[in-house]
Amino acid sequence: MPSVLLSSVGRLPFVRRLGHFVDLAGSLHIEGIERIAHHARGRMLDVGCGEKPYQAIFAPYVSEHVGIEYSDSFAETHASQRPPAIATGTGPDLYYDGKRLPFDDATFDTVLSAQVLEHTPEPQALMLEMARVLRPGGRLLLTVPFSFRLHEEPRDYFRYTPHGLRSLCEAADLHVLECVPFGSVWTAIAHKINSLLTLRIVRLHGLGQLVGKFGHEPGATRGPRWALVPLAVPAMVSLAAAGRLMDRVLNDPTEAIGYVVVAER
Numbered sequence: 001m002p003s004v005l006l007s008s009v010g011r012l013p014f015v016r017r018l019g020h021f022v023d024l025a026g027s028l029h030i031e032g033i034e035r036i037a038h039h040a041r042g043r044m045l046d047v048g049c050g051e052k053p054y055q056a057i058f059a060p061y062v063s064e065h066v067g068i069e070y071s072d073s074f075a076e077t078h079a080s081q082r083p084p085a086i087a088t089g090t091g092p093d094l095y096y097d098g099k100r101l102p103f104d105d106a107t108f109d110t111v112l113s114a115q116v117l118e119h120t121p122e123p124q125a126l127m128l129e130m131a132r133v134l135r136p137g138g139r140l141l142l143t144v145p146f147s148f149r150l151h152e153e154p155r156d157y158f159r160y161t162p163h164g165l166r167s168l169c170e171a172a173d174l175h176v177l178e179c180v181p182f183g184s185v186w187t188a189i190a191h192k193i194n195s196l197l198t199l200r201i202v203r204l205h206g207l208g209q210l211v212g213k214f215g216h217e218p219g220a221t222r223g224p225r226w227a228l229v230p231l232a233v234p235a236m237v238s239l240a241a242a243g244r245l246m247d248r249v250l251n252d253p254t255e256a257i258g259y260v261v262v263a264e265r
Helices: 002-010 013-022 023-039 121-134 161-170 185-201 205-210 226-249
Strands: 042-047 062-070 095-096 110-113 134-145 175-182 258-264
Touching: 013 023, 013 205, 013 226, 023 042, 023 110, 023 134, 023 175, 023 226, 042 121, 062 110, 110 121, 121 134, 121 161, 134 161, 134 175, 134 185, 161 175, 161 258, 185 226
Parallel strands: 042 062, 042 110, 062 095, 110 134
Antiparallel strands: 134 258, 175 258
């Protein structure tokens, strides 16, 4: 019965919209992706694509969206248990060994790497590979976390500053056009509290996966504490709203949830 209730709640459109609003890291990250989507063009490679959650955002700009995943790590995720890309069009088209991308040099006009670099034990090697498959004048669209909880353990290795990102790009002969934060101190604080409430106290991990969250993490093993939902959900909504408001009123440029980078080969 609890699993039936969870599935029923997860299918409600209102719950999906609410989940998106209180997930500040997720919603602000998507806003960042939307701001840079116009840089994409032609053939786009999505490195660490998961279930291609940004496919609709880039569809107006690219002629082809090729998704690739590191086979070993993807097999450990909740997303890998869902219908494959060949059936749904929303998942990896190819898998690789995590070392060399299986493409010739200068194959793509755009490379997207969204929230992947922190899970790469050798980030410079991946940057060099992504630059290699870009055509001259092609764009790398990169997003990374700065202030974010441990996730997808033990494959969670790094957090990145703007200076580190520029260094990684320069070493791969990529010219940084934009490097901008998403979120600031107040949304970062609010997101951390909401994550604590969601994952540790109310245990809404499984519900989050039903509405498209936590796809790259293992499946939930414990059900929600339903009795706490009426108390926790209003608190999370209030925190999310207050965090967004305070970031506008009292922004701290040295704080961010993460960064969005556009670089050109």
